[in-house]
Amino acid sequence: MKFSNLPYxxxxxxxxxxxxxxxxxxxITFAYVPVMNMIQYSFTNWNGFSKNKEYVGLENYxxxxxxxxxxxxxxxxLYYFAATFFQMxxxxxxxxxxxxxxxxxNLFKGILFFPYLxxxxxxxxxxxxxxxxxxxxxxxxxxxxxxxxIQLWLGNPDIINISLxxxxxxxYMGFNFIIFLGAISSISGExxxxxxxDGANRxxxxxxxxxxxxxxxxxxxxxxxxxxxxSAFEIPYIMTGGSNGSETFVIQTVSIAFKYxxxxxxxAMAVVLLLIVIIVTLIQKSAFKEEx
Amino acid sequence: MHVPVxxxxxxxxEVFYFTAWSVFxxxxxxxxxxxxxxxxxxxxxxxxxxxxxxxxxxxxxxRAFVEGNMLTxxxxxxxxxxxxIVGATLLGSMIAxxxxxxxxxxxKALMGAFxxxxxxxxxxxxxATFQIVNSLxxxxxxxxxxxxxxxxxxxxxxxxxxxxxxxxxxxxxxAMIDGASYFTIYWKIILPLLxxxxxxxxxxxxxxxxxxxxTPFLYMPKTDLQVISTALFKFKGPYGSxxxxxxxxxxxxxxxxxIAFLALQKHIYNGFAQGSVK
Numbered sequence: 304m305k306f307s308n309l310p311y312x313x314x315x316x317x318x319x320x321x322x323x324x325x326x327x328x329x330x331i332t333f334a335y336v337p338v339m340n341m342i343q344y345s346f347t348n349w350n351g352f353s354k355n356k357e358y359v360g361l362e363n364y365x366x367x368x369x370x371x372x373x374x375x376x377x378x379x380x381l382y383y384f385a386a387t388f389f390q391m392x393x394x395x396x397x398x399x400x401x402x403x404x405x406x407x408x409n410l411f412k413g414i415l416f417f418p419y420l421x422x423x424x425x426x427x428x429x430x431x432x433x434x435x436x437x438x439x440x441x442x443x444x445x446x447x448x449x450x451x452x453i454q455l456w457l458g459n460p461d462i463i464n465i466s467l468x469x470x471x472x473x474x475y476m477g478f479n480f481i482i483f484l485g486a487i488s489s490i491s492g493e494x495x496x497x498x499x500x501d502g503a504n505r506x507x508x509x510x511x512x513x514x515x516x517x518x519x520x521x522x523x524x525x526x527x528x529x530x531x532x533x534s535a536f537e538i539p540y541i542m543t544g545g546s547n548g549s550e551t552f553v554i555q556t557v558s559i560a561f562k563y564x565x566x567x568x569x570x571a572m573a574v575v576l577l578l579i580v581i582i583v584t585l586i587q588k589s590a591f592k593e594e595x
Numbered sequence: 596m597h598v599p600v601x602x603x604x605x606x607x608x609e610v611f612y613f614t615a616w617s618v619f620x621x622x623x624x625x626x627x628x629x630x631x632x633x634x635x636x637x638x639x640x641x642x643x644x645x646x647x648x649x650x651x652x653x654x655x656x657x658r659a660f661v662e663g664n665m666l667t668x669x670x671x672x673x674x675x676x677x678x679x680i681v682g683a684t685l686l687g688s689m690i691a692x693x694x695x696x697x698x699x700x701x702x703k704a705l706m707g708a709f710x711x712x713x714x715x716x717x718x719x720x721x722x723a724t725f726q727i728v729n730s731l732x733x734x735x736x737x738x739x740x741x742x743x744x745x746x747x748x749x750x751x752x753x754x755x756x757x758x759x760x761x762x763x764x765x766x767x768x769x770a771m772i773d774g775a776s777y778f779t780i781y782w783k784i785i786l787p788l789l790x791x792x793x794x795x796x797x798x799x800x801x802x803x804x805x806x807x808x809x810t811p812f813l814y815m816p817k818t819d820l821q822v823i824s825t826a827l828f829k830f831k832g833p834y835g836s837x838x839x840x841x842x843x844x845x846x847x848x849x850x851x852x853x854i855a856f857l858a859l860q861k862h863i864y865n866g867f868a869q870g871s872v873k
Contacts (some may be wrong), residue, residue, distance in 0.1 A: 315699075322689040322693045322704065333747045336727060424824045481867055533795055536809070560721075
């Protein structure tokens with residue numbers, strides 16, 4: 304019997320089953336089972352390959368919060384967290400300016416957004432060249448007479464995280480920028496015209512029209528960026544591998560689990576990270592709902 | 596466009612700021628671009644801002660391409676890219692069709708399961724995901740990356756669900772009056788109408804897959820399975836101080852992105868704006 308001859312009720316059942324089977328199987332296997340396994344591993348001292356896993360209770364969690372070498376990596380997150388605000392600020396600034404009539408608008412839009420599309424490894428290497436001694440940054444600083452404040456940008460543990468977080472800003476700013484720009488351009492042009500008749504300048508327009516209209520989008524981006532700051536990984540891993548005090552939480556988790564074979568401890572760290580990210584996201588979602 | 600006089604000054608200001616930012620951005624690009632044509636000796640003895648002596652010194656490019664395994668990288672990346680995009684388009688549109696068009700027991704819960712999964716950041720669960728991929732025998736195969744891109748990145752489902760809102764259900768109904776089966780409706784009506792959403796999926800997925808470093812790095816360490824990201828990353832060891840070869844590698848890795856960006860600019864802006872609003 305042909306499928307198309309079946310009554311629609313039966314067809315519906317067949318389609319539902321056939322169309323959801325693979326996506327749901329993939330979702331369960333690669334999104335939910337890992338989380339459950341990870342929680343389970345986090346209470347053991349499993350090394351990742353031996354047959355027996357010994358149950359150790361909350362031992363792994365205790366270790367994360369009591370041993371300073373494990374939780375000091377959270378201070379590194381603070382650099383990325385601070386950079387997030389900077390990133391939002393620049394993105395908002397450029398988005399506002401480009402929403403007015405500026406020459407070469409498309410060119411600037413492209414220049415600002417393009418880094419977001421680039422390969423992370425390529426960006427990491429680019430900035431290794433940029434920051435290396437006598438590299439691009441040093442040359443430029445020398446040329447403009449700032450040669451005396453040149454540092455080992457990636458060698459000095461006090462500065463390294465600023466350099467790396469700065470690289471992250473360069474990479475991700477374009478994304479926030481394009482979202483903000485989209486939000487601002489959806490504000491009706493009549494509002495701006497009316498305000499101009501009333502004598503508002505651009506600063507007034509920014510404070511009283513743009514900012515209130517895109518407040519929610521800014522909040523959303525900010526919170527997404529906070530999760531991003533906590534799970535910072537690619538840029539520092541590619542550029543320094545976590546040396547010189549640039550190790551982030553995720554780099555540490557990965558090396559504990561895969562390099563040192565402490566899957567139990569690594570899982571506990573991943574569970575902590577997951578909880579932080581979920582809490583932040585839930586706060587965002589609920590804040591978002593209230594305003595709607 | 597007429598610009599009021601009082602705003603002229605502001606305009607020049609803006610242009611100045613933009614120029615400063617662009618110079619900062621392109622400075623790094625320029626230094627790298629110059630470096631990629633320099634010989635090793637020239638690189639160490641000249642400033643990053645000095646143009647190369649010989650613009651046709653493609654030696655670094657050949658070395659990056661051949662010794663650096665970038666050709667293998669391109670082939671693997673292309674394969675993974677095509678299979679993941681086709682897979683994400685088909686599976687994503689199928690599940691979105693079912694979730695959007697039918698109201699069945701558990702459909703709300705299923706939708707919730709897809710929404711909830713977006714909260715889980717991929718990097719955090721690798722510890723456990725690795726064991727699953729390994730036990731399925733996929734470790735060190737290209738399918739490891741493909742199946743993870745299909746299973747964990749559900750952005751495609753969202754984009755399709757959103758877009759289905761704008762495709763009227765009366766189209767389905769009139770097709771049913773003509774006797775079309777649900778499969779025909781999906782294949783002949785919905786899928787073709789989803790074309791703009793498919794373009795968005797191709798762009799967002801394409802950029803993610805092309806740039807992903809972590810998945811191939813962790814799951815496909817074998818040399819002949821290297822993708823662009825991991826092939827480039829390997830340059831760090833043996834070419835540690837040979838920045839001119841690394842520069843050439845960077846340029847090679849970036850060229851496809853530049854081409855895609857120039858060709859698809861409008862779609863790219865829209866795609867990322869749509870893909871972000873969950």
